[in-house]
Amino acid sequence: MSAPTSAPTPVPFNPANKAMNQLQRHIPILRRCALAAAVASAFALSAGHASAQAAAAAPSETAMVKLIRGLIQSGTLAKDVGEALLAQAQTEALAAQQAQQRLAAASTAASASVAGGVRLEAGDVRVPYISQTVRDQIRDEVKAQVMAQAKDEGWAAPNETPEWSKRIRVEGDVRVRNESRGYAGNNSNIETNWSEFNKGAGYDINQNTNLALPPLLNTRQDRRNLFRARARLGVFADLSENTKAGVRLASGSDESPVSTTQTLGGGLGKKSVWLDQMWISHKPVDWLTVTAGRFGNPFMSTDILFSNDLNFDGIAAQFEKKLASNRDLTLFGTLGLIPLEYNSDNSPSRSQNKMKSENKWLLGAQAGAEWKIDEDNRLRGALAYYNFRNITGQISQPCALYSGDDGCSTDWSRPAFMQKGNTLMLLRDIKLDPLNPAGTPQPQYVGLASKFRLIDLNLRWDTKVAGNNLRLDANYVRNTAYSATDIWNRAGVRSMIVNNFGATGGTTKADFKSGGNAYMLQATYGKPAPANRGDWNVLAGYKRIEPDAMPDGYNDSTFHGGGTNARGYFLGGSYAIDKNMWFTGRWISTKEVYGPPQSIDTLQLEFNARF
Structure with a gap:
């Protein structure tokens, strides 16, 4: 229950x-x-x-x-x-x-x-406090709006420079050098300065009317501690993806094409500035570049033929193409049409009958290849042909300067610029005054006695030894137009050859000494072009340049004082003491190939900076 x-x-x-x-x-x-x-x-x-x-x-x-x-x-x-x-x-x-x-x-x-202790009264406006977070948010929003508007209108962009400035770059370099030259005491002291000889109205070779010696070179007195400098400044623009243009200024003591070095001193006077480059280039296709104006050397070469400071006038086409079947093999080449000199179209200036136009040209063609064998070995070689047209001197038609003729018919054939070494001949066939033949002045010019058609072979091997770079360069030049017989015949029956005779003092054909070959060997160990602090290199080499192996006006102006008819060795080294700043020392010892003794030793110590 x-x-x-x-x-x-x-x-x-x-x-x-x-x-x-x-x-x-x-x-x-x-x-x-x-x-x-x-x-x-x-x-x-x-x-x-x-x-x-x-x-x-x-x-x-x-x-x-x-x-x-x-x-x-x-x-x-x-x-x-x-x-x-x-x-x-x-x-x-x-x-x-x-x-x-x-x-x-x-x-x-x-x-x-x-408010500083002031009590607010009726009608006063109180500004509310805005926190830092809110202020930052307002600032960022305003900045974003302004920058968006600026970018749309093209007048500014955040953290960027204007578009046009990206297409322009400024490059330059400065070099300060101390140079000393030593001459052997037994050098010949009768070496004519042919470049000065050709200036003005010419040198009167008639000893009856001119007892003064021709301008002579210094061959025995040393030059110690000569301070020299070089400065170059260029502006280069990328006009489009395929078109570029450039202008560069450079220093220089004179208008020499082979040196932009300026000798310091001169009473502390201001130094000259020259227009060194001005060019436009265009790439119609990826493998071809066409450049016109005044531009840097477009050929693979060494300073045995073309000085490192030499620029070329005219037009050049350069091609470079990697082989599809072998990406480690690159073919390259250059074609150049270079005007060397135009004679005046108003010559003779005091004559009603003007001379026809005479132009001097360099026609150049080069083909080469570069082969990357492996990471440590690279071969590069090129074969070039240079035809210097219409630069050889010519003996004039008989000219009666005593009766007022304004020059002679081949005065144009004297070189616009020369250094020394080439075989030279007198150009003017001057008529004598029949009333005073012995007292007729004979102002003369000289011109090149040889023709020049050059074969130029360049080889370079880059490798590594003991963990450092080793570069071996070889350059051989042959003037295929050289002929001692042709030179002698070109000078005429009166034997108007004026130099390149043996040391005996004779001036006959048997005494004539010249040649048409040149070569250079050089080894560089270390970084070939020091750029970063601690980079270094050492180099050694040998050159031999026979008198008529090439025109003497375009090669290195330091080796034997410039020009041809020179042989000797050179030693040097560089060390980068900072980024893009390096010290270089160079010792060059040279002597003549043929002719009277001419020994020159040169020491150069220099600081270089690049920007």
């Missing part, structure tokens, strides 16, 4: 519990209403300082109090429950109002303190 079930214990009536039950049933409604009240309160709090003061003086019922009153009046809440909630809401509203008043008083005091 089961125990009787006990009756439930009655729960005493509590208005608060009844209010809670009623409130739970109306929570969704109250939440929505409370959200609306909160939004309204937020707008009310942001109304301004004057509104806050008015609210503090005459408090009004809160939205929650009004809500509860409305629920009681509509019957939604029982009266007893509503009155309990209304009392609690009024108590909370009063506490919130008091806290708001205290906050407003503190804010007013803080504003007065920030």
